[in-house]
Amino acid sequence: MNKSVRQTMTVARRDLIATVFTPTFLIFLLAPLIMMSFGAVGGMGAATMAGSSIGKMRVAVVGEPATWAALQTADRQVRPMFRRSEAPPQLILVTPGADPAKSATDAMRRKDVEVTATLYGPLGAPTVLYAANAGRSASYLAALAETAIRVERTGVAPLSQVTKVEFKAGATRTTISGSNQAAFFAVFGLFILTLMLAGQAVGTMAEERSNKVIEILAAAVPLESVFLGKLIGMFGVAVLFVAFWGTIVVNVGQMLPASLARAFADVGPAVGPVFPLLFLAYFTMAYLLLGAVFLGVGAQASTPREIQMLSLPITIFQVAMFGLSQAAASQPDSMVARIAEILPFSSPFAMAARAANRPEIWPHLLALGWQALWVGLTVWLGARLFRRGVLQSGSPAFWKRKRAAAA
Structure with a gap:
């Protein structure tokens, strides 16, 4: 067990250093800024045109x-x-x-x-x-x-004289609409982060397969350790990305005007201060699940065209899981919500929405264990498919074994 852990962490450290200590990582880190700049330019142009017409x-x-x-x-x-x-x-x-x-x-x-x-x-x-x-x-x-x-x-004077008094519910009270908005932001944030960050695993796996590095690693380390190590290494890159932009968002949020801060005052999760930890845990599970699938896809692809052809169905499936989780967030007590919470690839999104809508903690412990089980299963299945389909090794499939025994 200790040897497997050391081998896994060695592969993870190798991939993390090979990704982070490169000039392209800075471009990757600043990619949201570039996208926001283009969006801001387009938005300002549209707002100017709309404002001039209005x-x-x-x-x-x-x-x-x-x-x-x-x-x-x-x-x-x-x-x-x-x-x-x-x-x-x-x-x-x-x-x-x-x-x-x-x-x-x-x-x-x-x-x-x-x-x-x-x-x-x-x-x-x-x-x-x-x-x-x-x-x-x-x-x-x-x-x-x-x-x-x-x-x-x-006459000119109104018939009634109304006194308006703003009701302040206090910082500890969360409204239903505020919880629903927090659920929407949680699902949307998880989807964007995982879709943007997990796709790296495809390119790295396909690149190392094309230059035969993966076969060298597979000869020295169990293939399951290679897959899990690469997944952990890419997750480390994702954590650096989230920490960098999370720090920027928190510091910018403290500089918002008081009027704008009051507009978001009622947006809050039902579980309270535990929500950031649960969000981080579900981001981890969502990334590992999707990253494991992308690793398996990258292991089967040998050219960029094959990567695109195999990645597109997975992305469409992930968008479908996002839509299902959004429906679960808007209907937290429905059958749709239960289905989204049980399905492994929509469970992290739906449970993050549940954390915003419901104050109970114990269902999240069960959900995290369920999702971790599927992460291990996905890594094992990806390694098995790579061993049989690419390396042409491993025990034959069970139906071939029965056929050989019958012969």
């Missing part, structure tokens, strides 16, 4: 100044109910002509601004003309007409 949108009212005063008062009362990003377009007045309907049509065809909806006629029975995909603007003008009638009948 800034020119208007909703119009065809009416007299008396009606306009009541509508302005109603607008000041109704508009605060919307978030700033979801607020209706600015309200403008259009002087009516001989035909109010024609004035509304002319307002919709203006070139200096984009009028999405126009209200005309008496406030008791108005008509709202609106463009395609502007139903919300039409509903907003209808609400303004209703509120403006009340303003005209009761």
